Amino acid sequence: MERPLIVALDFKDRKEVDAFLNHFKDEKLFVKVGMELFYQEGPSIISHIKQHGHDIFLDLKLHDIPNTVKQAMRGLAKLEVDLVNVHAAGGKKMMEAAIEGLVAGTPAGKNRPACIAVTQLTSTSQQMVQDELLINKEINHIVLHYAKMAHESGLDGVVCSTHEVEALQEHLGSTFIKVTPGIRMKNDSADDQTRIATPELARRLGSTAIVVGRSITKQKNPYEAYLHVKKAWEEIVE
Ligand SMILES: O=C(O)c1cc(=O)[nH]c(=O)n1[C@@H]1O[C@H](COP(=O)(O)O)[C@@H](O)[C@H]1O
Numbered sequence: 001m002e003r004p005l006i007v008a009l010d011f012k013d014r015k016e017v018d019a020f021l022n023h024f025k026d027e028k029l030f031v032k033v034g035m036e037l038f039y040q041e042g043p044s045i046i047s048h049i050k051q052h053g054h055d056i057f058l059d060l061k062l063h064d065i066p067n068t069v070k071q072a073m074r075g076l077a078k079l080e081v082d083l084v085n086v087h088a089a090g091g092k093k094m095m096e097a098a099i100e101g102l103v104a105g106t107p108a109g110k111n112r113p114a115c116i117a118v119t120q121l122t123s124t125s126q127q128m129v130q131d132e133l134l135i136n137k138e139i140n141h142i143v144l145h146y147a148k149m150a151h152e153s154g155l156d157g158v159v160c161s162t163h164e165v166e167a168l169q170e171h172l173g174s175t176f177i178k179v180t181p182g183i184r185m186k187n188d189s190a191d192d193q194t195r196i197a198t199p200e201l202a203r204r205l206g207s208t209a210i211v212v213g214r215s216i217t218k219q220k221n222p223y224e225a226y227l228h229v230k231k232a233w234e235e236i237v238e
Pocket residue numbers: 008010032034059061085118120121122123159160181182183191193211212213214215
């Protein structure tokens with residue numbers, strides 16, 4: 001994974017996706033298809049996007065008993081996407097089952113999709129961890145623990161916030177993938193995100209990839225917004 005900028009295609013249907021992708025002409029993107037789009041359009045949206053030659057992160061955040069996750073991953077592997085994910089909160093057996101399913105479902109001669117685990121959603125705050133999840137620990141500690149479990153279970157990396165990247169780098173090394181959503185340009189609203197960072201900070205702290213949705217997709221000129229974020233992500237301005 002060459003430090004991609006992953007664009008979240010959080011759209012309600014194929015028509016909106018096409019209108020968005022039309023802004024990009026020949027640019028090869030790394031896009032993310034999440035629940036909103038996949039539940040509406042189904043697996044055919046993947047082959048549709050692949051026709052444009054874009055890399056795909058299929059973000060369905062699986063979280064269920066090990067056997068169900070294994071069989072679901074077996075099916076998703078057939079779609080030949082580049083990256084999939086689960087919730088680390090499902091535990092080690094579930095994460096191991098996810099990999100088994102992916103290996104079993106990947107067509108012969110093809111690479112299995114990389115698989116990463118969501119540690120704590122970037123919308124989750126320290127307050128929520130304490131008051132709602134009833135976990136009496138620092139969020140950084142929980143993220144590191146979940147990332148270690150993901151590593152031990154054979155996953156390729158995690159989804160976390162930019163603020164936990166350095167600690168994960170220290171304990172799990174630089175080849176362990178760290179995908180960081182919750183990215184905002186300096187003056188953007190945080191919306192429902194709480195653990196946010198700029199693309200510059202993500203780069204500086206060592207994120208493998210950033211995920212950006214609304215700061216690109218909801219802008220008047222999405223292509224210009226994309227170039228702006230990309231520049232900030234690729235060049236550290238001192
Ligand atoms: O797995 C994800 O992609 C994800 C994990 C997480 O902790 N936080 C998070 O925001 N995401 C996704 O990243 C995207 C962020 O969108 P924006 O907040 O619009 O940039 C959304 O599609 C979320 O579903």
